[in-house]
Amino acid sequence: MPANLSARLCSLALSLFLIVFALPAFAGPFEDAVSKFANDDFSDTEEAIGAVASSGNPLAYPIISALQDGRLMADPDSKKVYVTSADGKSIDAATGQPVASVPDSASAVRLNNRLRRSVDAAVGGLTLMSPDLGMRLQAAQSVFKSHEETALDAVEGALAKETNRSVKATLGDARAAILLYKPDATEVQKLEAVATIKARGDQEALALLTGIGSDQPASVTKAAASAIGSIQSSLAVWSMVQNAWYGLSLGSVLLLAAIGLAITFGVMGVINMAHGEMVMIGAYTTFVVQEVIRTRYPGLFDYSLLIAVPLAFLVAGALGVVIERSIIRFLYGRPLETLLATWGLSLVLQQAVRTMFGPTNREVGNPSWMSGAFELGQITITYNRLWILCFTLAVFAILLAMLRYTALGLEMRAVTQNRRMAASMGIATSRVDALTFGLGSGIAGIAGVALSQIDNVSPNLGQSYIIDSFMVVVFGGVGNLWGTLVGAFTLGIANKFLEPVAGAVLGKIAILVLIILFIQKRPRGLFALKGRAVEA
Amino acid sequence: MLTKSTHDIAASFSRRGVLAATAGLMLGLASLTGAKAADDTIKVGVLHSLSGTMAISETTLKDTILFLIDEQNKKGGVNGKKLEAVVVDPASNWPLFAEKARELITKDKVAVVFGCWTSVSRKSVLPVFKELNSILFYPVQYEGEESERNVFYTGAAPNQQAIPAVDYLMKEEKVKRWVLAGTDYVYPRTTNKILEAYLKSKGVAQEDIMINYTPFGHSDWQTIVADIKKFGSAGKKTAVVSTINGDANVPFYKELGNQGIKAKDIPVVAFSVGEEELAGIDTKPLLGHLAAWNYFQSIKSPENEKFIKAWQAYTKNPKRVTNDPMEAHVIGFDMWVKAVEKVKSTDPDKVIDALPGIEAKNLTGGTSKMLPNHHITKPVFIGEIKANGQFDVVWKTPGLVAGDAWSKELEGSKDLVGDWVGKKCGNFNTKTNKCLGSGS
Numbered sequence: 007m008p009a010n011l012s013a014r015l016c017s018l019a020l021s022l023f024l025i026v027f028a029l030p031a032f033a034g035p036f037e038d039a040v041s042k043f044a045n046d047d048f049s050d051t052e053e054a055i056g057a058v059a060s061s062g063n064p065l066a067y068p069i070i071s072a073l074q075d076g077r078l079m080a081d082p083d084s085k086k087v088y089v090t091s092a093d094g095k096s097i098d099a100a101t102g103q104p105v106a107s108v109p110d111s112a113s114a115v116r117l118n119n120r121l122r123r124s125v126d127a128a129v130g131g132l133t134l135m136s137p138d139l140g141m142r143l144q145a146a147q148s149v150f151k152s153h154e155e156t157a158l159d160a161v162e163g164a165l166a167k168e169t170n171r172s173v174k175a176t177l178g179d180a181r182a183a184i185l186l187y188k189p190d191a192t193e194v195q196k197l198e199a200v201a202t203i204k205a206r207g208d209q210e211a212l213a214l215l216t217g218i219g220s221d222q223p224a225s226v227t228k229a230a231a232s233a234i235g236s237i238q239s240s241l242a243v244w245s246m247v248q249n250a251w252y253g254l255s256l257g258s259v260l261l262l263a264a265i266g267l268a269i270t271f272g273v274m275g276v277i278n279m280a281h282g283e284m285v286m287i288g289a290y291t292t293f294v295v296q297e298v299i300r301t302r303y304p305g306l307f308d309y310s311l312l313i314a315v316p317l318a319f320l321v322a323g324a325l326g327v328v329i330e331r332s333i334i335r336f337l338y339g340r341p342l343e344t345l346l347a348t349w350g351l352s353l354v355l356q357q358a359v360r361t362m363f364g365p366t367n368r369e370v371g372n373p374s375w376m377s378g379a380f381e382l383g384q385i386t387i388t389y390n391r392l393w394i395l396c397f398t399l400a401v402f403a404i405l406l407a408m409l410r411y412t413a414l415g416l417e418m419r420a421v422t423q424n425r426r427m428a429a430s431m432g433i434a435t436s437r438v439d440a441l442t443f444g445l446g447s448g449i450a451g452i453a454g455v456a457l458s459q460i461d462n463v464s465p466n467l468g469q470s471y472i473i474d475s476f477m478v479v480v481f482g483g484v485g486n487l488w489g490t491l492v493g494a495f496t497l498g499i500a501n502k503f504l505e506p507v508a509g510a511v512l513g514k515i516a517i518l519v520l521i522i523l524f525i526q527k528r529p530r531g532l533f534a535l536k537g538r539a540v541e542a
Numbered sequence: 543m544l545t546k547s548t549h550d551i552a553a554s555f556s557r558r559g560v561l562a563a564t565a566g567l568m569l570g571l572a573s574l575t576g577a578k579a580a581d582d583t584i585k586v587g588v589l590h591s592l593s594g595t596m597a598i599s600e601t602t603l604k605d606t607i608l609f610l611i612d613e614q615n616k617k618g619g620v621n622g623k624k625l626e627a628v629v630v631d632p633a634s635n636w637p638l639f640a641e642k643a644r645e646l647i648t649k650d651k652v653a654v655v656f657g658c659w660t661s662v663s664r665k666s667v668l669p670v671f672k673e674l675n676s677i678l679f680y681p682v683q684y685e686g687e688e689s690e691r692n693v694f695y696t697g698a699a700p701n702q703q704a705i706p707a708v709d710y711l712m713k714e715e716k717v718k719r720w721v722l723a724g725t726d727y728v729y730p731r732t733t734n735k736i737l738e739a740y741l742k743s744k745g746v747a748q749e750d751i752m753i754n755y756t757p758f759g760h761s762d763w764q765t766i767v768a769d770i771k772k773f774g775s776a777g778k779k780t781a782v783v784s785t786i787n788g789d790a791n792v793p794f795y796k797e798l799g800n801q802g803i804k805a806k807d808i809p810v811v812a813f814s815v816g817e818e819e820l821a822g823i824d825t826k827p828l829l830g831h832l833a834a835w836n837y838f839q840s841i842k843s844p845e846n847e848k849f850i851k852a853w854q855a856y857t858k859n860p861k862r863v864t865n866d867p868m869e870a871h872v873i874g875f876d877m878w879v880k881a882v883e884k885v886k887s888t889d890p891d892k893v894i895d896a897l898p899g900i901e902a903k904n905l906t907g908g909t910s911k912m913l914p915n916h917h918i919t920k921p922v923f924i925g926e927i928k929a930n931g932q933f934d935v936v937w938k939t940p941g942l943v944a945g946d947a948w949s950k951e952l953e954g955s956k957d958l959v960g961d962w963v964g965k966k967c968g969n970f971n972t973k974t975n976k977c978l979g980s981g982s
Contacts, residue, residue, distance in 0.1 A: 030842050048936075068868055118926060118936045119715055119830050122806040127784045209775035217777020245768075251762040259762070365597040367792060371824050379800055386771075386799040391764070461761045470759045505765045510756040512728045 010115040036061050037100040040069065043087045043115045044080035051112035051121055059128035060156070063091075067132045069099050073115055074125050081112040088112060090107040127152035139173065146176035151210070153183035178202060183214055196226045204233035210383055212237050244384035248500050251385060257498025258395040259460070261454040261491060263471040264478035265402060268325075268490040269446030272479050273422050276443065277345045280352040281475060282468025284447045286433020287325065288318035289463045290359060293368045320388055326447025330440045337438075352468065360465040370458040394456050401452060406487060408445075418442050422485070481521050483531030488502060492530055497521075583626040584619070584888055586611060586941035587646035589657025589667070589678075594634025599867075600659050600788070602818060603681060604629060606868045607656045609856045610875045616640035620882050628652055637668045643667040647674045653888035654679065654878055656871060660686060661728050668693070670687035675890050679878065683813065683836075689947035689960025689968035692890075694897060695917045696870035698836050700736050704783070706922040707811045707834035708737060710937050711781045712744065715809060719750045721770050723786055726755040730785035737783060739951040750778065759891070760790045763797040771801065774808045782810040791815050792823050795831070805830025811924070820931040828927045833855040836906075836920040837869035838933045843907035858977070863931075869905050876902035877912055898963050908942055915960030915968075917945030947976040 039057035042050045055073070058066050072078040072089040078099065079088045087099040088108045096108050117125065130148030131140045142164075149157050170172045182199035185191045191199075203211045215230045222230070262286060270278045292314040299310050299375050306313070309471070329351065339343045370388060379388040409415035420428040421438045429435045454467070461467060482493025497517060505512040528534070545898055588607045597857040611625045628650045632639040633883055639658065640739035646652045647670070654677045658664045661684050671678050671692040683698035711717040722737055724730025739750060752773050754766060774780035786794055791812070798810065811832040817839050839850065849872065854862050881896040882888055897912050904910045911916045925933030947960035948969070957973045959965075967977035 056920055089933070112900065116934060116936075117830075119809050122830060126806065209772060213775035213777045214778070216775075224599060248768060249765070253761075254766075255764060256762050271836075313778075317976045360597060362595070365601045366818055368600070369821065373798075377800065377827075379802055380816075386768070386801050388764075390796075390800060460793055460796060462789055464598055464789070466598070469595070470761060502765060506769070509754070510760060510766065514757055 036063050036065075040087050040100045041085045043073075043078060044082055044085040046080070046082060046116065048116075048118055048121060051115060051117070052124055054123065055124050056536070059131060065099065065102050067129075068097075070125060070132060070259045072099075073117070074122075074129055078113040078115045079108050081109050081117050083111055084109070086112075087115075123152065127154055127157070131160050134160050134177075135206060139170055142168070143169070143176060146173055146180050150180035150183050153180065153187055153214075155184060155188050158184050183408045186214060186218060193223045193225060196222065197229055200226060200229045200233055204237065204484070207237050207240055208306045209241070211449060212241070216533050228471055232305070241384060245506075247383070247387040249372045249506065250499065253385065253499030253502035254495065255391040255395055256502055257495035258398040259393075259457070260474055260478050260498055261402065261494035262394065262398045262456055263489055264475040264494055265398075265405065265452075265487075266446045266448075266450030266453060267475045268479050268482075268487055269405075269449065270443055271476070272487070273343075273418065273492065274439065274442055274446070275422075275484075276338075277341050277346060277348065278334075278443075278446075279472065280329070280355060280468075281348075281446075281450055282470075282472035283324065283352045283355040284322045284450035285454040285457060285471055286359065286465065286468040287322050287355070288451030289370065289458040289461075289467055290363060290368070290454075291318040291321050291451065292435070292455045293363075293370050293463055294457045296370055307371070308375060311373060311376075312373075312458075314346075315452055316456045318455045319448040320451075322451025322454070323444040323448025326450075327440050327444035329447070330443035334443065335436065335439060352472075356465045356468070363465075365465065368463045370463050372459055376459055390459050397456055401449065402487070402491060405449065408453065409487070414438075414441060418445075422509070434527055477518075477521060480525065483533035486533040489531055489533035496532075513524040548888060552707065555686055555826075566921040583624050584621075584882075585626050585628050585650055585652040586658065587628045587643075587650065587652035587655035589632060589642055589646065589655050590625055590659065591634040592629075592631040595658055595789070596634040596663075599818065602865070603656075603659070606853075606871045607875065609853060610872065612856065612881060613852065614875075615764060620879050621886055632657075632663070635662075637660050639663045640666045640670050643678075644669045644674070646820065647676045647874060652676070653890075654893070656681070656874065658682070659664055659867075664693070666962060668812055677890055678877070679871070679874035681867045681874060683730045683866070686949055687732060687737075687952075687955055689915045689917070689962075691894060691916075691968065693916060694874060694912065695945065695947075696799065696874035696877075697915055698920060699947065700733055700949055701946045702736055702836060702920050702922055702943045703834050704953075705740060706939055706943065707813070707832070707924060708740065708783065709808070710832075710834075710919070710924045711783075711811060712892060714937065715781060716779050717781040717809075718746070719773065719776060719780040720746065720753045720780040721754065721773055721780065723754045723756070723766070723770070723782055723784050725760070725785065725787035725790060725899075726757055727787075730755065730787075733785050734783075736949045736951045737871060739953075743951065756786070757789065758790070760786075760789060761793045761796045764801075767794075767801050767803065768796045770808065773803055780808050782808060782890060784810050784812040785814065786812070791819055797921050798831075799824075799827030805832070805926075816865040816867075817932065818865050820927065821863065821932075825927050825931050826929050831927045832936075833925050833927070833933060835923055835925065835933075837864075837866045837904070838923055838925045838927075838935060839864045840925070840932045841906045841923070841935060843905065845903055846905040849905050873902050873904050873910050877918075881974060894962070895897055910942065912945055914963040915945070915947040916962060917947055917960075919944050 031402065035057065039054045039061065042054035054072065058069055068089050069078060077090045079090055088096045089099050090096040090106060090108060095107050097103060098105050118297065130145040130152065133145040134149065136142050136145065150163060161177055161184065163180060165375065166176045168177055179202060185195045186199040186203065203214055210236060215234050218230055220227070261418035265277065266284065267281045270276050272283065295314040295317060296310045299306050306327045333347055333351065334344065337347060376390040376393055381387045409419060417433050417438045421434060421435050425435055457467070478493045478497060479490055481497065482489030501513055501517055504516055508516055586607065588604050590604040592601055592604060593598050608627055613626050614620065615624050628646060630646060632642045640853050643655065646655055656679045658667060658680050658923040659682050659782055664680055667678065668690060678693045679696055680693055681696050683703050684695070686699040690728040720736045720741060738751060756766065770782060782905060805872045807849050809830065809832055811834055813834060815833050816835060833847050850864055853864060854860050877897060877900045879892050879903065880900050885892040885896045898914045899912060901911045906919065906921055908921055910920055921942050922939040925935050928934050948955035948958040950956050957971050958969050959972055961970055962968070965977065969978040971978055
C-alpha cells in the first residue's frame with residue numbers, strides 16, 4: 007500500500023534524523039533490546055540488560071534500576087515495556103514517553119540470581135558518576151564484585167574525577183580487580199593489582215586472589231600466594247575474635263532464657279518445667295502486638311518491641327501468679343510432683359496456644375534498627391545480636407537492683423533464706439511467693455520478646471530453651487544470679503570455640519559431658535550458696 | 543523426612559503425657575465411631591500428628607485428607623459407598639505411630655491409611671502394615687532406599703528432588719563449590735551421601751565439598767553462616783544445598799539475611815522449605831534463594847487454581863497456603879480411589895496389585911503414574927523465594943521424572959530395583975538376579 011510505504015519512508019527518514027541527534031525513538035537497536043524484556047526468557051533478558059546498559063541512552067539507568075527493584079513491567083502481547091515508579095507514574099521504556107496506565111496483561115520482568123548479578127554490575131557501571139555519594143560508593147562496590155573487563159574505562163574515568171576518599175579507594179580496588187582478571191594486562195599492572203587487593207585484607211580479597219587461576223606470569227602467582235598467606239593469617243586472628251563475639255552472643259541468649267528460671271528455680275527452688283512456655287507466651291505477645299500495629303498503626307512498627315516488652319512482662323507475670331496460686335503453692339517441698347505438674351502444665355499451655363494461633367510458625371518482623379549488620383575490622387556484627395546482648399545485660403542489672411534495693415527484693419531474699427523467720431517478722435510469705443514466681447515468669451516473658459527476633463515463634467519455642475536454661479542455672483550455682491550470668495557466658499563461649507573444631511552436634515555433646523563432670527566435682531555449681539539457705 | 547528433637551528428657555515426658563491423654567480421647571472416639579459404623583461406608587485412616595513437635599507440619603495434611611474425602615463424597619463416594627475418615631493423633635511419638643496404625647487397621651478396619659511425615663515414623667509403622675496387610679500412602683519427600691509392598695510413596699525420592707536441584711545449580715548458576723548443610727538424622731545424611739557421590743561423579747573435588755550437620759532445632763547459626771561465608775570466598779561460585787529441618791530454618795535464614803549473604807552471592811537451595819515454612823519468616827532478605835519441589839502453590843494450571851480455591855473455601859481461610867506434601871496426598875488419594883473403583887473392592891491384595899499403572903492428574907498440569915516400585919512419576923520444579931512468601935518457578939524438568947526407590951549413585955543400591963508387578967520383590971538385584979528378601 008502506497009500510504010503505508012510512504013509512512014514507512016517518512017518514519018525511516020525521521021528515525022535517521024533522530025539517530026543523527028542521538029535521540030533514538032523508533033525501531034532501533036535500543037528499542038529492539040528493550041522489547042526483549044517482554045519475552046519472559048532469562049537469556050533474552052540477559053542480552054537486553056547488556057545492550058541497554060552499553061547503549062549510552064539516557065533511559066538506560068531508569069530501565070535497569072527499575073528492573074532491579076521489580077518496577078519494570080512488560081506486556082507479553084504487545085511486547086511493550088514500561089517503567090513504573092512508586093508514585094504511580096509510568097513511562098514507555100523504549101521512548102521515554104509518559105503513558106497513562108500500564109495494561110493489566112503486563113507483569114514485572116522476572117530475574118534469577120545470574121541476572122541479578124548482571125543487573126548489579128550494569129547499575130554499578132551506570133552510576134559510577136552519580137552526583138550522590140552513597141550511590142557512587144555502592145556502584146564502586148558492585149563493580150569491584152563483578153570486575154567485568156568492560157567496566158575498566160568507566161572506572162578509570164570515574165577514578166580521575168572522584169574526590170571522596172572512600173569511594174576513591176573502592177574504585178582503586180575495583181580497578182585492581184579488573185586488571186587482575188584481564189588477560190592482556192601487563193605483569194606490572196597485575197603486580198600492582200595484587201598489592202592493592204592485599205591491602206584490603208578481607209574475605210573478598212582472598213576470594214579474588216584465590217580465583218586468579220594458573221595461567222598468570224610466575225611473579226604474579228608468587229605475589230598472590232604470599233598475599234593469600236598473609237591475609238589468611240590475619241583472618242585467623244580475626245576468627246578468634248569472631249568466635250568470642252559469637253560466644254558472648256550465644257551466652258546472652260542463654261542468660262536471657264535462664265534468668266527467669268534463676269528466680270523460680272534458683273531462688274524459690276521450684277522445678278518449673280513450664281518456664282519455656284512463659285518464654286513462648288512472651289513471644290506470642292510480641293506477635294499480637296505487631297499484628298495490632300500492622301493493621302492499626304503501621305507507623306509505630308519500629309517501636310513494636312518496646313511496646314511488647316512491658317506487655318509480655320505483664321501477661322507472663324500474671325499467668326505466673328495464677329499458676330503459683332492455683333497449683334504450685336500446694337506442692338512446695340515436693341519437687342517430684344512439682345516437676346510432673348509443671349510439665350503437664352507446659353503441655354496444656356502448648357496445646358492451648360496451638361489451638362488459638364494454629365500449629366504453624368507466626369511471623370514476627372524485625373524492626374529496621376534490628377536488621378542487618380555492620381563490619382568491625384574483619385568480623386560481621388549483626389544488630390539483632392548486639393541489641394539482645396545489651397538488652398540481656400540491662401534486664402540482669404535491673405533484676406539485680408530490684409532484689410537489692412526494693413522492699414519486695416528484701417522480702418524475697420528473707421523468705422528464701424529462712425521462711426519461718428521471715429513469717430514471724432510479719433512478712434506475708436505466701437504473697438511474696440506468688441510475686442516472686444510472677445517476677446520469674448514475667449522475665450521469661452520478656453526473654454520471649456527478644457527470642458522472637460532470632461527464633462521460630464511456634465508453640466514449640468519454649469521446649470528448645472528449657473534444657474539449656476536448667477543447664478545454665480545448675481552450672482552457675484542454684485540461687486545465685488551472678489552464677490547464672492557467669493554460667494551462661496562460659497557455656498556460650500565454650501560452645502562457640504568448640505563448634506568450629508568439633509561441629510555443632512559434637513560440640514553440644516561435649517558441653518553436656520563437661521557439665522556432668524563438673525557437677526560431679528562441684529555439685530552446687532560454680533558459685534555455691536553458703537549459709538542457712540543450703541540446709542533449708 | 544523431618545524429625546524433631548525427641549532425644550531430650552522433655553520429649554520423653556511429653557510422650558507419656560500425651561499418650562495418656564490421647565488414649566483416653568481415642569477410646570471415646572472409637573466407641574463413637576464404632577456405634578455408627580455400618581457396611582455402607584468405606585473407612586479411611588488418617589495417621590498424622592496433631593500435637594507435639596510435628597503438629598506444625600502434619601496438621602495440614604490431616605485437613606487435606608478430610609477435604610479430599612469431603613469432595614469425593616460430594617461426587618457420590620466410591621463404589622456407591624460414602625467415605626468416612628478415622629482420625630487418630632500419634633502425637634509426634636514414633637512408637638505411638640505403630641500403636642495407632644494397629645488400632646486403625648484392626649479395630650476401625652480402615653481400608654487404607656494416609657499418614658506419617660518423618661522417616662522414623664514410617665519405619666515404625668512398616669512392620670504393622672506388613673503384618674496386618676494394609677495400605678499406607680506416604681506423602682513426603684524422603685531419602686529413598688526403600689520399596690515395600692504395603693507402602694505407596696507419593697513424595698519425591700532423591701532423584702526427583704535433590705539431583706535435579708544440583709543439576710540446576712551446576713548448569714544455570716555455574717556452581718563449583720558446594721556446602722551440604724543438614725540436620726543430623728537419616729534423611730539429610732542419606733541424601734547428602736547420594737549427593738556427594740553424584741557431585742564426585744561430575745568431577746567435583748573433595749575439597750570443594752563441605753558437609754555440615756547440626757542438631758535438631760538448632761537456633762544459633764552464627765558460626766555456621768560465617769563458615770559458609772568463608773568457604774564461599776575461595777574464588778569459585780559457591781552454593782548451599784540445605785536439608786535443614788523445618789524448624790531450624792527460620793533462624794538459619796534470619797542469620798543469612800542479617801549477615802548479608804544474598805542469593806546472588808551464595809544461593810541456598812532447600813529441600814524442606816515450602817510455603818508453610820516461609821509463613822513464619824520475613825522473606826524480603828531471602829529474595830532469590832531457592833527450593834526444589836514437585837509442586838508450588840504459584841504454579842499456574844487450571845487444576846491448581848481450582849484446588850486452591852476449593853481448599854481455601856473448605857478451610858474458610860482465603861490466605862491458607864498449599865504445599866508439596868499436600869499435592870502428594872491429592873495424587874495418592876485419587877490413585878487409591880481409581881484403584882478401588884477398578885477392582886470394585888477395598889480388599890488390600892486386590893488394590894495393591896491394581897495400583898501400579900494407575901494414572902492420576904497432578905496439580906501442575908501433568909499426569910502422574912504409579913510405578914511398579916510403588917513410587918510415582920513427578921515433574922521437578924526449582925522455585926525462587928519471592929517477597930510475598932511464595933515461589934517463582936525459574937526452572938523445571940522437561941518431562942516427568944520416575945521415582946527411583948534405590949539410588950543409582952550409591953555403591954550398595956545401584957543394582958537394586960523395586961518391582962512389585964513382575965518380580966514381586968522390593969529389592970531385586972539385577973546383577974545377581976536375586977531377590978534380597980523383601981519379597982511378598
